[in-house]
Amino acid sequence: MxxxxxxxxxxxxxxxxxxxxxxxxxxxxxxNKVTSQPPFPKDSVYEAIPFIADLHCDALLWDRDFFEKHNYGHVDLPRMLEANMALQVFTIVSKTPRGINIEHNDDHTDQVALLNFAQLRKPADWFSIKTRALDQCHDLHSFAKESGGKFRVITSKRDLEKYIADRKQNRFITAGMLGVEGAHCLENDINNLDVLYDAGVRYIGLAHFFDNEWAGSAHGVKKGGLTEKGKDLIKKMAEKNMVIDLAHSSQATISDVLKLHSGPVVVSHTGIKGVCDNNRNLTDEQIIEIGKHNGIIGIGLWETAVCGTDAAATAKSIKYVADKIGVDKVGLGSDFDGAIGTHFDVTGLPLIVKALEKEGFNQEDITKIMGGNIRDFFLRNLPN
Ligand SMILES: [Zn+2]
CATH class of the missing domain: 1.20.5 (Single alpha-helices involved in coiled-coils or other helix-helix interfaces)
Structure with a gap:
């Protein structure tokens, strides 16, 4: 016994x-695998780009040490500095269903709860998706505090202007911004928008992999549009100068937003049906409408987005958008650390520049695509 x-x-x-x-x-x-392993040498065209930026990464989901250079995953502070990255948007994943796929998911299961339990995050994170989201915001602010000035969180136009000026003096600093994947983390209460705003969140993807109280997902069960509450939500977001992210939104949600909302939108990480035809990518009509809204489209660095596993595939989709709505409205939306294999980690961005050159873009265009457009978009649209 x-x-x-x-x-x-x-x-x-x-x-x-x-x-x-x-x-x-x-x-x-x-x-979070990669197709190509580092090192990736930087050439003079890459070195000359003053502001490299990316609209989407999920690094906050994992409990990797941000200050240590890893040989796995895609983003940490040493690799951002090595890549001469100026701005990375850190997007918060707060709930994903089991058996996640791009066609059809319900909201009955919650893999992030189990991950947070295994990571020994605090018990409130196992049960509350809002608390999880707020803790990821808190983590990013803590990184900034502990970085000795190497990393900062941008939440306003003034922050960004100051940062751009400071970075002209010192290239060895970098920055992050906060976004959210899926308004479900508002826990069905519009007042929580203020809570997320106060925590530094500046854009919100209305839906992630399942339909929620606010909007339908491209990968949900009903794939509906904005609900009545969702319409109130986008109105309140506009009042607060928070940007709407249409990545993962259903066709109906995208139509509703573009009809009801006259301000700019982002699609933080996506592909283009004209190059790669699947359920999560944008149609030509949507691209043109987003262009009319002065929006910005972030092209992904993974296979489902661009139907290829290298920089050339991403550059092809970027060219497609630039040809449709102009070179000022497209940028990078890597989905680094988004539980997907990307072409490479953040230090591989020089390969994108090479691929853009092959697509016929000149240095001025490349400077815009690699981050100038994202910088200017936030200079126009962040709260003062
Ligand atoms: Zn995503």
Missing amino acids: KKALKIFFFTIIVVAIFFFGFLPSMIDKSM
């Missing part, structure tokens, strides 16, 4: 060590 009890406790301890000690980083390593 005593022996059986010993074996039982021993097994429990071994399972706990594996579950809490190794499983989170194993999941991170297995999900």
Whole structure:
């Protein structure tokens, strides 16, 4: 009997060590892979770009040390500095369904709860999607505090102007902004928009992989448009100068937003049906409407977005958007660390520049596409 009890406790301890000690980083390593491994040399065209920016990464979901250079995953501070990255938007994933796919998902399961449990985040994070989102915001602000001035969080036009001026003096600083994937983390209460705003969130993807109280998802069950509450939400977002992100939104949601909202929108990480025809990518009509709204489209660095696993595939979709609505309305929306394999980690961005040159873009165009457009979009649209 005593022996059986010993074996039982021993097994429990071994399972706990594996579950809490190794499983989170194993999941991170297995999900955030790359096609091409570093190093990626930078040429003079790349070095001359003053402001490199990206509209979407999910690095806050993982409990990797932000200050350490890793040989897995896609984004951390040393690699951002190595890539001469000026601005990365960190988007918050707060709930994803089991068996996630781009066609059809309900909201009955919650894999992020299990991940947060395995990561030994605080118990409130296991149960509240709003708390999870706020804790990820808090993490980014903490990185800034602990970085010794190397990293800052941008939340206003004034912050961004000051940062651009400071970076002219010192290239070895970088910055982040906060966005959200899926308004479900408002927990069905529009007052929580103020809470997210106060935590620094400046854009919100209305839906993620499932339909929610506010809007239909491209990957949901009903794939409906904006609900009545969703219409109130986009009105309130506009009042607060928060930008609407249409990535993952259903066709009906995109139509509703573009009809009801006259201000700019982003599509933070996407592809283009004209190059890569699937359920998560934009039609030509949507691209043209987004252009009329003075929006910006972030092209992805992974296979489902661009139907290819290299920089050339991403550059082809960028060219397609630039030809449709102009070179001023397209940028990068990598989806780094978004539980997907990307072409490379953040240090591989020089390969995008090479591919853009092959597509016929000149240095001025490349400077815009690689970050100038994103910088100017936020200079126009962030709150003062
Ligand atoms: Zn996404």
